[in-house]
Amino acid sequence: MSQAILLFIDHDPAASAPLAQGLPEGVRLAHCTGYDQARRLLQGKHGVAVVVLELGLDGADAFALLEEMQQHSPSTVRMVLTASGVLADAVAAINRGRVWRYVARPCPLKELAGHLAEALRAHAADVQERKGARQRLLGGVKILVDIMELVTPEALDYSRRIRERVLATGRLLGVQPMSRLELAVTLSHVGCLALPGEIVTKMNTGQPLSPEEQQIFGMHPSIAANLLNNIDTLVPVARIIRHQSAPLHDGQPLESRIIKIALDVDRLENRGADAVKILESMRGKAKAYDQTVVDAMLRVTRKAEPVPVRKVGLAELREGMVMAEDLVNAEGVKLLLRGQRLSAASLARLAAFPKALGLREPILVLAPKGQDKGAARA
Known part of the structure; x- marks a missing residue:
């Protein structure tokens, strides 16, 4: 002690x-x-x-x-x-x-x-008192996350995919307190609760949006910020989320700049681009991206060890596994994206309608060190 x-x-x-x-x-x-x-x-x-x-x-x-x-x-x-x-x-x-x-x-x-x-x-x-307040805060955040899981699980996929990259970049840049950045990335898409589900699904699976749909989707950071501003301890987190998709400007919090770059990398990664090459292309675009953050995220991404891929059947999928490639049905519709972490809701949907969805096996997932090999045999 x-x-x-x-x-x-x-x-x-x-x-x-x-x-x-x-x-x-x-x-x-x-x-x-x-x-x-x-x-x-x-x-x-x-x-x-x-x-x-x-x-x-x-x-x-x-x-x-x-x-x-x-x-x-x-x-x-x-x-x-x-x-x-x-x-x-x-x-x-x-x-x-x-x-x-x-x-x-x-x-x-x-x-x-x-x-x-x-x-x-x-x-x-x-x-x-601070310990108790933090426990109450985390309890409230968990409720929000659970509601997202039930209502719009696709919205959680964004934060899950970018989470490790965002936090690793924040640690490298000396962000303090890190708990604020962690809360911001966790709740970065809570505003999607107020959006039509089909728009969130289309955006998450890389389908094109109409100009009107893009405008609607772009409202979610402000919706989230307005929601979180009602909780005193989350006001700084609300400010980060409000600016996470905004153009680069002097008043933009560092945490917002990190999340913005991570989201842009994630969007292009889902189209098949390589994360390192994406970040390298962001170098020199000082009007669009904070170059200090770009360099830090590039270092983090280059350092990340490659994770082996495993082939699994539908029955072997487990919550927390990460897709190694897009899961596409027989009609070519993307059901899950590469890099997406499997949630309880997505697993339930796949298990309930395997034939209707036209799933093909085996399914490729990432197999990080320490993963239960019995649940993901080659």
Whole structure:
């Protein structure tokens, strides 16, 4: 179990050292004498529960560090130490960095220990509340995904096909928080719930759309954003989705740029083009695509190991398998696309009407490492 860190950022390590003896189990004391050193620690993998910061070290900007902590580590409880006469600085810190408590120096050790005990309890309560809020959020997202699975499973195919490429690109580019990008790609096509099912199906299977149908399909990001804006914690995700199909512009979130490129690659891949060649063709098109994202996605795609293909019968298909080629019926209609992940709904449809759909066996699926070979024998 990882330890919680109580971090002092001040000029005198000896002043806080006696506090180490009375800390609760699982909490350790750390010390930094400057803001840059503290930044490096805060960017690490350690969980910093409480920060006690002295203002004005080396004349540097403590407020900037407090604001960074507020943005990147909101559950960290922030306390400020300053001389008792410098009240204006303390007020500014509280206003700009959402400081939990201001402590005037000199402060008796026993009194400071009491403040720290309260701060640790506040941190534990905040972590628990955030955990509960996240569980409720994920529960709501699961409900939306389940509804999509029942009403318009084709809409989920988009996010499933691009998901790994989007997340790998986001990690390479240092997107933070990654959970926001993950939610955005998962819900990227939730607006399709409001569209006619035949339009979503035609778009997903690569069939041509009329100008009117294209206009209707193009509305789904705005529909999704308007829906998600009703949930406070999903407002940033709504903004990403709203801009995921928009032309490149300065105000477009990085996450939107990643999803946009992934969707364009997916669309051309479904027409038989190679992903690497598609991305290479996007180089130099700076007005259409963020070139930093193109380069990152190209690196991710080139690094991806080729996945072996297996031949399976209809009865051997399992949820989660990925199509290695388009599944086409006897009339040439695409039922499933290459790269599409099999869902419970698509499996049920194939199993219920195999003869009516005119399915031909064997069916080619991708067989990633670790897949149950018994369920996908050659």
